[in-house]
Structure formats: structure tokens, C-alpha cells
Amino acid sequence: MNYLIVGASRGLGDAFVKGLPEKGDHVWMVSRNQPDSINIQDGVLRTWIEADLSLKSSIQHIAEALKNEPIDVLIYNAGIWEKEGWQSHYDFEKDDPEDIVNILHVNTTAAILCTQKLLPNLKKSKNAKVFLIGSTDGIENNGSKQLSYVASKFGIRGIASALRENLRNYEIGVTCINPGSIATGIPFEKGVEKALEHYNGRCIPVQDIVSLVKAITLLSKASCVKEINMPAMMDMNV
Template identity: 30%
Template sequence: MNLENKLIVITGVSSGIGLATAQVLLEKGAFVVGWGRRPGPIKHPNFSFAEVDVRKQAAVERAYQETVERAGRPVSVLVNNAGLGKQGLFEEQSVEDWHLMFDTNVHGLFYCTRVVLPEMKKQEEGHIINIVSLAGLNGVEKASGYCATKFAVRGMSQSLYKEVREFGVKVSCIYPGSVNTNFFSDFQNSTAPENMMQPEDIASTILHVLQSPPNYHHIDIEVRPLRPKGKPQASK
């Protein structure tokens, strides 16, 4: 896809992967609208922000209408990046945290994707990119709730792409390992920050996926740090 003048929506744009992705896509001439609770630091003539809690269907629908009316064009790309995780043993996971993760990671993604799809199908062009996690491929102890949400996104995405591919709409999932964002601040025993990937690394993958030829479809992309434990110490 030629990204110049395309309207792109990114959720969770205030920091981390969302922020880095917005900056890369703005450099390519796209119009980027961030959906989220905090606007973040971006100052660019082609960037705007819509305050929205993706957990609320009505709020997402309002943000969509405001976005397309203001831009005067349909949404060509949606990057579902907003997400959160709460660590805890299964029997100790609070019901509130369980619902918070599902409301954000699954229901929010559903609401956002649902509003952009009809126009993408009509235009016969569109791309949904879901930022998942390796936790959507493998269970992780003390993260059953988070893994459950990411497994749900994986199943939803693989079903959806088979529904919309004949309309020229792509659905891609990216499964990062540890990325140096504030996501891991509440997780114990995570990879040391200096050994993690950077948000800009994931943004470069998103750019590569979006710029692929029209008949070339990335379904699932798994990315990891090459040396998650750092460079081995030389033996004495």
C-alpha cells in the first residue's frame, strides 16, 4: 500500500509501540489519528488525537465518526495496539483485573475493528494490524488472564482474515517478544530492558507489512530479541 495521504488510526498512541509507529507512518506522508486516553507528545500537521476509551463501544463509534468527518476520507489502516496485562497466579487473579484485560485487549479490539471494516470492504482496500504477543502463542505462568486475551485475539484475527480477504482487506498479527516499553514495569522476572527490542523495531515491521504488494499478505509475524539474556560473557 502506498501510505501517502492514507488515513491511519492507531490505538494506544501515547507511548511505546504506538508512538513509534505513528512517527514512522507520518514520515511516509500518512494522516495519523491516535485513539486513546492520553494524547502523547506528537506535534505534526498530519497528526490528530481523539480521546476515547476503547473499552466503550459508544465511545469508539463516536471517535470513528469524528475521525472520518474531520479527515474527509475513509480509514485505510487500523493498528490495534492498545493493551495491558496484569500478573498473578490463576486462583489469585482478581475478577476486576480479568475483566479489565478482556475489556481492553479483546472487546476494545473488536469495537475498533468492527467500525472500520464496512468502509474498507466497500473501498476494496484496507489493513488491520493487531499487536498481539508471544503470550498469544504460548502459555506463561502467572499470566493466564493476559495469555487468554491474546489467544482470543489470535483466533479472532485468523477467522477474520478469511472473511475479508476476498474484499481486498488484510488482517495481520505481530507477535513481539519483550519490547522496552512500560508494559513490563509490573511484571516480575521479565527480560532486562537493555536486552529487549525497541518500539522502533516493531514500528519498522509494521511499516514493512503495510508496504507489501497488494496480493501479498502477512498473516502472522513472530519477532524476538536475538539475545534476550545479553551477550554471553567470555570464559576465563
């Protein structure tokens, strides 16, 4: 199976790179910085594509690196947010206009451009799947004050909805996953129990999201999983 993972160098993207492929699979990893996972010796071929998604030229660079290779699973996991967005003192009025534009470009516009450019590669697969990673901050009544980030994650849901209709005739599945807080501080190889112990149910182990994506990739093209909201069990704000 061939995977393309955008935003693959750390956190959830790193977990996808480590947990999704099996021996003999090929994973293209898109990120600004070289992922440490490229050195793993487990029978999976991993190829790094250096790309800064804030630059429009990055999409063409990704397509040129793939050439005519079929893509079975495309995961758009790139995401940035306001510099102090998670802090209690965050103030939208102080957001830099350039940062606002960049957040919306990387989180939404680049997702559209990337999928559009790689559609020929997806069409070559016998059972292609597209995953757009959103957030519970992109669903109603989320309580977040981060205007640009929230707007971009609402946007990802809209992209998934319209993209699904565009790709229906090609039988390419499009799934939007909206996770809550993720235990990105505990890497995939440390295991679920370590994450549960450390975060006490307040954050989702990366393994859970990897397992969810893997299950959907194994479905036939007759099935369509549209959207999944996945808050942490102890997140009382969702």
C-alpha cells in the same frame, strides 16, 4: 496515507505515530490521554481521538470522529495486563474479577468491535491493511502465569485468523504480530543503538516493529502476511 492507531499515547503506539507516517499523511491517534506526539511539526497531520476502550461507547465515538474518511492502515495496539502480572509474586487467585473482565474486553472484544465499526472506512482504501498487536505470551509454551492477559493474546490470534477470512473478499490484509519484550523505555526518536545498548538484546527496539509494519503496508494487496512471531534475540523463555 491515512492511519488509525489505537493505543497511541506511549510505548509502541507512540513509536508507530512517530515512525510510520510520512509528510502529507494523516494519523488518527486513539488513547485515553493526549499523546505528546500531537505537537510534532513534521508535515504529518495528527488528530487525537480521546477514547477509553473499557467503555463500549468508545467505539462509536471513534467512528464518529473519522466520519467517512478512508483508512489505509488500522493498528489495534491497545493492551492491558494484570496489575502485578510481571512480578515474581504474581498470584492468579488474587486477581480481581472486574480486572479479568476488563482485560479481556480491552484486549480482545474491543478489537473485534473496533474493526467491525471501521470496516466501511477500510473499504474506501485501495490497499487497506489491519494489524493486530499480540504478544509472544499468546503463543504456545510461553511460560507466562498471567491467565487473563495470556488468554487475551491467544484470542487476538484467533480474531486475526477469522477476520482475515471475513475480509478476504475485500482484499484487506490482516496481520497479527506477536512481539516479545519491547524496549518501550527508549522512545523512537532516541534510535536503535540506544535501545540495544540499554537492553543488550533482551528487548526489541520499537524501531524494529515499526520497520516491520511499514514493510507490510508497502506490499500489494495480492500478498497476505498472516502472522509473525518476533521474540527478542536474548529472550530464552520463548
